[in-house]
Amino acid sequence: MSVMRTDPAEGQHAWSIESPRALAGLAALLGLAVLGLVTLAAPVALLLANLLVRRDPGSDYLGLWALTVFSLVPCAVVGLRWVAGQRVWASGAVLAFPPATALAAVVLYQRRPPGADHGAVWLALPLLLNTVAGSRWIADRARRLFGACLGVPIASPYRPAPASGTAVSHGQRAVARAEWLLTDPATWRDVLWVALNSGVGAVLVAAVSRLVAFGARWHVLDFRPGLLIVPLLVGAAARFRFGWRLLRSYGLLTAAVLGPSKQAELAQRVDHLAQTRAATIDSGAAEMRRIERDLHDGAQARLVALGMTLNAAEQLFESSPEAARSLLTEAKDSSVRALNELRALVRGIHPPVLADRGLVDAVHALALDLPLRIHFTGDLAERPPTALESAAYFAVSELLANVTKHAAASQVWIEVGHTDGMLRVVVTDDGRGGADPALGTGLRGVERRLAAFDGVLAISSPSGGPTIATLEIPCELSSLKTSFY
Amino acid sequence: MRVVIAEDLFLLRDGLTRLLQAHGMEVMAAVETGTELLAAVTADPPDVVLVDVRLPPTFTDEGLRAALEARRVVPGLPVLVLSQYVEQLYARELLAGADGGIGYLLKDRVMDGVQFVDALRRVAGGGTAMDPEVISRLLTHNAGNSAIAALSPREREVLGLMAEGRSNAAIAQRLVITERAVAKHTASIFLRLALQPSDDDNRRVLAVLAYLNG
Numbered sequence: 148m149s150v151m152r153t154d155p156a157e158g159q160h161a162w163s164i165e166s167p168r169a170l171a172g173l174a175a176l177l178g179l180a181v182l183g184l185v186t187l188a189a190p191v192a193l194l195l196a197n198l199l200v201r202r203d204p205g206s207d208y209l210g211l212w213a214l215t216v217f218s219l220v221p222c223a224v225v226g227l228r229w230v231a232g233q234r235v236w237a238s239g240a241v242l243a244f245p246p247a248t249a250l251a252a253v254v255l256y257q258r259r260p261p262g263a264d265h266g267a268v269w270l271a272l273p274l275l276l277n278t279v280a281g282s283r284w285i286a287d288r289a290r291r292l293f294g295a296c297l298g299v300p301i302a303s304p305y306r307p308a309p310a311s312g313t314a315v316s317h318g319q320r321a322v323a324r325a326e327w328l329l330t331d332p333a334t335w336r337d338v339l340w341v342a343l344n345s346g347v348g349a350v351l352v353a354a355v356s357r358l359v360a361f362g363a364r365w366h367v368l369d370f371r372p373g374l375l376i377v378p379l380l381v382g383a384a385a386r387f388r389f390g391w392r393l394l395r396s397y398g399l400l401t402a403a404v405l406g407p408s409k410q411a412e413l414a415q416r417v418d419h420l421a422q423t424r425a426a427t428i429d430s431g432a433a434e435m436r437r438i439e440r441d442l443h444d445g446a447q448a449r450l451v452a453l454g455m456t457l458n459a460a461e462q463l464f465e466s467s468p469e470a471a472r473s474l475l476t477e478a479k480d481s482s483v484r485a486l487n488e489l490r491a492l493v494r495g496i497h498p499p500v501l502a503d504r505g506l507v508d509a510v511h512a513l514a515l516d517l518p519l520r521i522h523f524t525g526d527l528a529e530r531p532p533t534a535l536e537s538a539a540y541f542a543v544s545e546l547l548a549n550v551t552k553h554a555a556a557s558q559v560w561i562e563v564g565h566t567d568g569m570l571r572v573v574v575t576d577d578g579r580g581g582a583d584p585a586l587g588t589g590l591r592g593v594e595r596r597l598a599a600f601d602g603v604l605a606i607s608s609p610s611g612g613p614t615i616a617t618l619e620i621p622c623e624l625s626s627l628k629t630s631f632y
Numbered sequence: 633m634r635v636v637i638a639e640d641l642f643l644l645r646d647g648l649t650r651l652l653q654a655h656g657m658e659v660m661a662a663v664e665t666g667t668e669l670l671a672a673v674t675a676d677p678p679d680v681v682l683v684d685v686r687l688p689p690t691f692t693d694e695g696l697r698a699a700l701e702a703r704r705v706v707p708g709l710p711v712l713v714l715s716q717y718v719e720q721l722y723a724r725e726l727l728a729g730a731d732g733g734i735g736y737l738l739k740d741r742v743m744d745g746v747q748f749v750d751a752l753r754r755v756a757g758g759g760t761a762m763d764p765e766v767i768s769r770l771l772t773h774n775a776g777n778s779a780i781a782a783l784s785p786r787e788r789e790v791l792g793l794m795a796e797g798r799s800n801a802a803i804a805q806r807l808v809i810t811e812r813a814v815a816k817h818t819a820s821i822f823l824r825l826a827l828q829p830s831d832d833d834n835r836r837v838l839a840v841l842a843y844l845n846g
Contacts, residue, residue: 483740483743486740487740490717494717499686499716500717500721500722502692503692511721512719512721515719515720515721515769516720516769516772517773518772518773519773520776
């Protein structure tokens with residue numbers, strides 16, 4: 148999981164029916180349908196034309212060849228760049244050009260494709276690749292469109308791209324990328340959706356044009372351009388009556404097809420777990436080393452010194468009672484310091500108040516030690532699992548340390564709560580703002596701690612403040628049995 | 633003076649018993665758990681209760697809750713809570729609604745027997761004994777308070793010692809100044825913090841603690 152920088156004003160909202168974005172979205176959807184139709188139909192049309200149309204030797208058009216090469220070469224370059232991961236918004240749209248050229252050629256030049264006499268199969272293969280890449284681009288647009296429409300982003304279902312480090316040459320990299328592209332089931336579901344979307348679009352367009360033709364034949368309206376009014380009125384009525392629900396249902400269908408499949412979700416989950424597990428093991432080992440070092444250099448060394456001092460005092464006991472007494476005082480001070488160090492160490496491993504009282508009181512106790520005015524509200528019906536509680540505590544501890552160290556704040560608001568299966572802690576300060584997880588290692592550490600529990604940290608910190616840090620960890624609360632009098 | 637001790641570690645329980653007996657106190661009972669403490673206290677209320685925060689069976693804050701419960705059963709029962717670590721949160725809970733007879737000290741403090749017995753006597757007498765660490769953290773928490781920031785270093789020192797629950801005489805002895813000088817500082821502190829002055833040591837301590845706890 149990653150740290151997100153969020154702006155309070157910039158949340159994801161589902162469209163409303165009045166929203167102008169809904170209309171623009173419908174237009175975009177139609178555009179995608181047309182694009183999909185061209186991308187998908189072209190190779191099929193080309194192959195069919197090649198197979199079914201009678202050949203006429205010697206009537207190959209030079210101009211047609213030129214046209215094909217002219218449109219194919221730049222598109223191939225852009226397409227390769229796109230497949231290689233250098234995505235530009237427009238590059239996907241350009242992928243529709245070669246198929247468009249092929250289609251135009253089939254239609255315009257006596258239904259004959261370029262190179263028909265020599266077998267246009269050579270064109271069909273690159274066009275199929277184009278179809279795949281183009282479908283993914285279209286599906287990507289659709290994901291964004293319906294993500295905005297539903298108010299819930301549709302996650303990208305693709306497998307992670309192959310690491311470029313393993314391939315040596317450009318050729319190998321291209322092959323690796325092509326393999327990644329073609330073997331991912333999500334790619335083929337994209338193609339399916341594009342076909343579906345274009346099919347639905349085509350049926351709709353056909354239905355409307357049929358309606359117009361029908362009206363013309365039966366002279367329902369004498370004024371011909373007026374005929375257009377009928378489907379427009381029907382369309383508008385349908386839009387206002389059912390349009391919204393239809394669009395949403397279509398969005399849900401799209402999310403089902405284009406979103407990650409169960410398998411892809413599991414694959415992504417495994418990836419995430421492997422990463423966080425490695426991070427957790429690393430930080431656990433580092434923590435053990437730190438504790439070992441602290442004990443070794445701290446309390447253990449002090450106890451050795453204590454023993455030596457007591458030994459010296461014992462030897463001086465007879466000869467010089469005064470010196471022995473001062474050594475004993477020294478020994479006592481040394482033991483106090485050892486105790487202080489052990490106490491600090493214990494607080495760093497697992498704060499007693501957290502063990503005794505749970506997260507709410509532990510965070511409250513933490514806040515009471517801040518040199519700031521605090522406003523604390525916290526309520527948890529039951530206690531979260533111990534490990535999670537500890538991770539949340541240290542995350543909050545780091546956030547509060549940041550507030551005192553960097554924010555120059557005078558007040559801090561802390562909220563601890565649990566809603567919708569999420570443990571949520573919000574720390575707000577009136578400091579100078581400008582906190583950026585990318586700059587400090589502290590926030591990165593918080594992020595890592597939380598990631599092991601699928602938790603996320605969101606920070607909103609405009610320059611000039613205020614800073615709002617929100618951490619959320621999914622968890623179910625379980626009650627811990629405690630005795631009462 | 634009659635004392636009840638609740639401490640689960642045998643060595644410490646034994647050591648405390650001997651320390652208190654050496655200072656002429658009577659240890660009525662030395663128990664291990666909160667429930668036993670409550671039974672002992674309700675059967676025959678002592679002059680003061682000495683209790684460890686962590687007690688069996690939960691080894692969490694059982695002792696603290698037992699202490700608060702004991703004060704509910706026997707109103708005004710003086711209680712000195714000992715702990716391996718101190719938290720302002722617990723100090724607040726002990727002080728809430730109390731008008732004295734409350735102590736909250738680190739276990740380390742028993743190493744200085746005289747001071748410790750002095751604190752225990754103070755609590756038994758209806759006074760207050762807050763650990764210096766609690767107070768220093770309380771003062772840190774109030775670092776942004778302009779009235780406290782305006783105090784002189786000596787006045788802040790006096791404020792800290794007063795918050796620990798010490799009398800004017802004890803503060804004078806500690807800072808090696810006259811009692812009159814302490815009284816002067818105290819008056820100045822109360823004026824700056826806009827607190828109601830009082831001749832009663834315990835009232836002053838509670839007023840200062842209430843002020844610092846905001």
